[in-house]
Amino acid sequence: MTEGTQAAGPGANTPGRPGRPTAVVVGGGLAGITAALALADAGVRVTLLEGRPRLGGLAFSFRRGALTVDNGQHVYLRCCTAYRWFLDRIEGAALAPLQDRLDVPVLDAAGHEGRRLGRIGxxxxxxxxxxxxxxxxxxxxxxxxxxxxxxxxxxxxxxxxxxxxxxxxxxxxxxxxxxxxxxxxxxxxxxxxxxxxxxxxxxxxxxxxxxxxxxxxxxxxxxxDIGWARVPLGELHDRLARKALDSAGVRTELRTRVTSVSPYENGRWSVSVPGERIDADTVVLAVPQRETHDLLPAGALDAPGRLLEIGTAPILNVHVVYDRTVLRRPFFAAIGSPVQWVFDRTEASGLTDGQYLALSQSAAQDEIDAPVAELRERYLPELRRLLPGTRGAEVRDFFVTRERTATFAPTPGVGRLRPGARTRAPGLWLAGSWTATGWPATMEGAVRSGVSAARAALDTLGRPRDHLLGLFEEAA
Known part of the structure; x- marks a missing residue:
């Protein structure tokens, strides 16, 4: 194909009207969704490409029989102003409310006389x-x-x-x-x-x-103050996000894997997917650091190898379905036990009989590859120690979800490895919670990165960004 031509098909980008710039966002996680919405809201014609069959990145839901299961428990805080903006933008804030006031029950199971309850509030x-x-x-x-x-x-x-x-x-x-x-x-x-x-x-x-x-x-x-979704994450990060993208005029293509991103001599960009090419004025790469490294054109970063030095850290999620209610509060944290945080996901999952608990186990390097049977033997007795109501309850289901590269590893020195939104290639921007947001790998960090990339792109395109002013200070 020659410059300016595009293959017809579901991913083809309709040529923009004169004076209306075009953009391609690669990646449909929170960073990519945010960048696409922020660009589209400023009048840019946006195509969003996602390799998976859904949006939401690593904060998603799936079906297991009659249950709708989140791959892991995600929460946010009142100080997460960017993610709260995102919830408002997709009209999902009411589905993920905040506590009126911080209150974290903390159970200590280490004592010989049984559990002891404390609170952080x-x-x-x-x-x-x-x-x-x-x-x-x-x-x-x-x-x-x-x-x-x-x-x-x-x-x-x-x-x-x-x-x-x-x-x-x-x-x-x-x-x-x-x-x-x-x-x-x-x-x-x-x-x-x-x-x-x-x-x-x-x-x-x-x-x-x-x-x-x-x-x-x-x-x-x-x-x-803590907030969390009272519905499956897919309701927020997939269904409502897709609805917001559609309303903003974003062309969203799922199951579309980008194979290369390359610049033209005239400053525009070519994004290749199997069987076609999409041309655009600007491109946002909103994919994990290793995938970003593989897609970056030569010279886009001073030291692209640093992206490969950013480590990853796993999160293990343990899911237990009981035949009765065993926990009377929405969540608790534990010390003196392998158990870290436990959430009641019964209503959100659609379960109508019994109770479904989700255990979120961060920094799970020692357990991420453990067999399910071994994890069952480790965690069910711990839940019996922490929750007396489980001692006579039947376990109807026990399963695990594993995110081996759930976050970037926040090790000392990682800050010097995290690039900002800007690259050395005009019109190419980076987004993702692993970029230099100042935050760890959270939903807040992902949204902030998407806004930072969109803000920088809009500056270059000469498009208004008033809708983003005051949201937060731009990351370096």
Whole structure:
């Protein structure tokens, strides 16, 4: 084919009207969906290409018999302003509401006299006093440990997130130097950090950990209030997202794998899929870092090999269906147990008899490839220890889902490897939670990256971006 021609077919891009720029977004996860919507809302004619048969990336749902199952439990916080914008944009905010006020039940199963319940919550007092009552009454730490936690929190609050030295240091070492015991790290710092960073403190960049705790717990009294989908994730990230894309005029093609992205001499771009080529004025690559590396044209990044140095970290999800109700609260966290976080997904899954619990196990390097039978033997007894109601209940189903590359690994030094949205190739932009958003690999980070890529592209195309102003500061 010659420049300016396109093969007919479902992925072919209809030529834009004079003066109306065109864009191709490669990847239909949250980053790609966001970029496509932000571009289309500014009048760009957008084609979104996704290799899977659905949208949503790694936050999706599937059917298992009569159940609708999320591949893993995903939550967000009130401080996740970009993801909240995304929910509003797809008209899904009411389906993923926030808590009125932070409240996390924490069960300790390590004691010989049975489980012990504590809570992490907040009051209406200003920061940092909003957490004082919760910390003062937290039963899983001694009085001295609680006092040292308070001092460490104040030291953390004083850190400058713009200091590049933070990225080279590990969070566990910083905590130890600030008087945090192994028990305090397990019962508090890792309780939050493992779920948000997908790494224990000793394996996590201080820069990312400080960002999580400063933004989530020490910026605003309501910043850490938790939200989660009361419907299957596919309802939000696939059905409603596709509806929003259609309404915005985005051409969305599923089961369409991009094989190459290359520039023309006139500054336009060619995106190849099997059997055809799509031409565009600008391209956003919103796929994982290794796939991005393989698609990048020569010279697009100064050191493209750095993308391959960004490691990945797994998340294991354990799903248990009981014949009766065994948990009376929507979720809880556990310490003194292999169990990390447990959510009631009964209503969302469509189950009408019994109860369906989903266990989210982050930083699961040691278990991600374990046989289902072995995981069953490990986790069912732990649930019996934590939840007395399970002791007489029948397990109707037990299965696991595994995301071996669920997130990028937030190791010390990863910050220098994460590229921004801009490349050296005019008209080519990068998006994905692994890019330089300042956030760990979360839904918030993914949406922020999509907005940053779209904002940069709109600047270059000379299109309005007023609809994105004030959403958040652009990532580097």
């Amino acid at each position: 907040r009051t209406a007092l200003p920061v940092p006093l909003h957490l004082a009552k919760s910390l003062a009454t937290y039963p899983h730490l001694s009085l001295a440990e609680r006092a040292r936690v308070g001092r460490a929190a104040l030291a953390l609050k004083s850190l400058d997130l713009a200091d590049p030295a933070l990225d080279a240091e590990d969070f566990g070492g910083w905590l130890a130097r600030h008087g945090q015991s192994e028990r305090a790290i397990e019962a508090l710092w890792d309780l939050v950090g493992v779920a948000t960073l997908n790494a224990v403190a000793g394996d996590a960049s201080l820069a990312l950990a400080a960002m999580v705790f400063k933004t989530g717990l020490l910026s605003d009294q309501g910043a850490a």
